[in-house]
Amino acid sequence: xxxxxxxxxxxxxxxxxxxxxxxxxxxxxxxxxxxxxxxxxxxxxxxxxxxxxxxxxxxxxxxxxxxxxxxxxxxxxxxxxxxxxxxxxxxxxxxxxxxxxxxxxxxxxxxxxxxxxxxxxxxxxxxxxxxxxxxxxxxxxxxxxxxxxxxxxxxxxxxxxxxxxxxxxxxxxxxxxxxxxxxxxxxxxxxxxxxxxxxxxxxxxxxxxxxxxxxxxxxxxxxxxxxxxxxxxxxxxxxxxxxxxxxxxxxxxxxxxxxxxxxxxxxxxxxxxxxxxxxxxxxxxxxxxxxxxxxxxxxxxxxxxxxxxxxxxxxxxxxxxxxxxxxxxxxxxxxxxxxxxxxxxxxxx
Numbered sequence: 001x002x003x004x005x006x007x008x009x010x011x012x013x014x015x016x017x018x019x020x021x022x023x024x025x026x027x028x029x030x031x032x033x034x035x036x037x038x039x040x041x042x043x044x045x046x047x048x049x050x051x052x053x054x055x056x057x058x059x060x061x062x063x064x065x066x067x068x069x070x071x072x073x074x075x076x077x078x079x080x081x082x083x084x085x086x087x088x089x090x091x092x093x094x095x096x097x098x099x100x101x102x103x104x105x106x107x108x109x110x111x112x113x114x115x116x117x118x119x120x121x122x123x124x125x126x127x128x129x130x131x132x133x134x135x136x137x138x139x140x141x142x143x144x145x146x147x148x149x150x151x152x153x154x155x156x157x158x159x160x161x162x163x164x165x166x167x168x169x170x171x172x173x174x175x176x177x178x179x180x181x182x183x184x185x186x187x188x189x190x191x192x193x194x195x196x197x198x199x200x201x202x203x204x205x206x207x208x209x210x211x212x213x214x215x216x217x218x219x220x221x222x223x224x225x226x227x228x229x230x231x232x233x234x235x236x237x238x239x240x241x242x243x244x245x246x247x248x249x250x251x252x253x254x255x256x257x258x259x260x261x262x263x264x265x266x267x268x269x270x271x272x273x274x275x276x277x278x279x280x281x282x283x284x285x286x287x288x289x290x291x292x293x294x295x296x297x298x299x300x301x302x303x304x305x306x307x308x309x310x311x312x313x314x315x316x317x318x319x320x321x322x323x324x325x326x327x328x329x330x331x332x333x334x335x336x337x338x339x340x341x342x343x344x345x346x347x348x349x
Contacts, residue, residue, distance in 0.1 A: 026058025028273045035277075036075055037086040038260075039065040040215075041295050048289040053280050059273055067212075068172060075100055075265065083268040084277055086131075088172040089259045092123055093328045102266040104128050108275045111282035111300070116320050119299040122259050123328070130259035131281050132296035133314035134232045135323060136176040138249040139239060145227040152184035152251045155228070156203055165209040165217045165229040169335075169342040173232050176256040178338065179326045180230075183253045190330040197341045210346045218242065232258070237294055237312045248312060257314065257323035260296070291315075 037045070042065065050061050064071075064082070068091045075082055079100040087095075095101045103126040106112055112120055112129060119130040140149055147159050155164060167173040181203075182189050182196050189196065208226050211217045214235040220226045222242050231239070236248050262278040264271060280286060287298040291305055297313040298305075305315060314320065331338075 026056070028270075028276065029058030031058075031270050031273050032060045032062060033083050033270055033273050033277055034062040034064065034081060035084045035086060036064050036066075036071050036082050039067070041293075044290070044293045044295050048293065048295070049281060049286055052286075053277060056280070057273070057276065061277075069170065079265050079267055082265045083270055083274045085263050085265060086260065087263075089122060089130075089261060089328060090172055090175055090331065092127075092261050092263060093332050095263070096123065096127070097332060100266050101127060102264040102268065102271070104264055104275060104278070108272075109279045109282065111279055111284075114284070114300045114302055115282065116299055116301055118320070118323075118325075119259065122261060128261050128263035128278060129282060130261045130299055131287075132260050132290075132299060133257055133320060133323065134234055134260070134297065135250075135255040135257045135314045135319075136173050136180060136230065136232055137236070137255060138228065138251060139221070139231050139236050139246055140228040140249070141221060141224075141243065141245055142247050143245040144224065149228065149249050150252055152180045152253050155206065155230075156199075158205075160206045160228060162206065162208055163227045164203075164206045165211055165220060165226045166203075166207055167230060168210040168212050168346075169339050171212045172258060173230070174342075175326055175331045175335070175338075176258055177230055179256050179324070180251070180253070183256075183324075184251075189326070190334050193334065193338070193341070197345065200342070201345055204345055207346065210342075214238075221246065233312050233314055234296070240312065254322070254324040255319075257325055 050063065054061055068087060071087065072091050072094050075085060075095060076098045085095065092101065115129060121127060122130050138149055147154065147157050167177050169178065178196065179189055181199055182192065185199055187196050209217065209220060214231055217229050217231065218235065218239045221229055221239060239246050262281055264274045268274055284300060284302065287300045287303050290296045291298045291303060292309060297315050310316065
């Protein structure tokens, strides 16, 4: 009997030590983190981020994906259903204005100092970092477009009638194109809006489509329905794989840029886990893996890519330092009017 008791004690001790070891190695074991994120590249995100993070921490990730506008609505209506949101800057601003974005303790983000300074807190020091850059440019099919395009203003060339797709004002890149239009004609958003919309009215004969889905626009390029598209750089990577005749243009007036960001939802009960996830997303291994798989431009300064690997990315000090950033306070203040004016021009598209 004593021997049996001794064996049981040893077994219980071993189990206890094993559990303690797991708890120590995986401090978030048993916790669940719910993430709102984009729907594209799901398999690569699972491989590069979700699976490794679950293995490292012992937590369970619940991923809710969809388009930006739908996700914003769901989060505002039910913030308690989410812990982290991964979304573009325009929509971060909307969520901030709705009061559902929480502050972040940047001291817990061990990878923050490795980022380009502009990526560390794009919406203010109390809020989350960017994990990738993107920039707006022009893509044209050199096999069918006879106009040499070098600037935003070239889109107004009458030889491009019925040839162009541009982002809708409600799309992530819509405000960026609005700023690009203003820049092309020496105008200022928020001050010269009437003149900017007059220019957009002049552009209308050239526009076949105002899009909310870049994938649909690439399909239109592939099918010859358009020969020119205003796209973010990561969409060009997809397009170029389909047709080597597609040419990317960084317009001479400058490239307006956006960020995709990581933020904590106010009221989360697992804030430490949420901040740990954000920090992991910024880690060297994740940033490199996402870049090598062609998913996202890295925001870490120590991620080094070959010229081929960096093709079409917003990558490197020279490009990053030259990015033009819109004023999101101006956009937030005027966007409702901009959307109404935009629809008055392009709603028939």
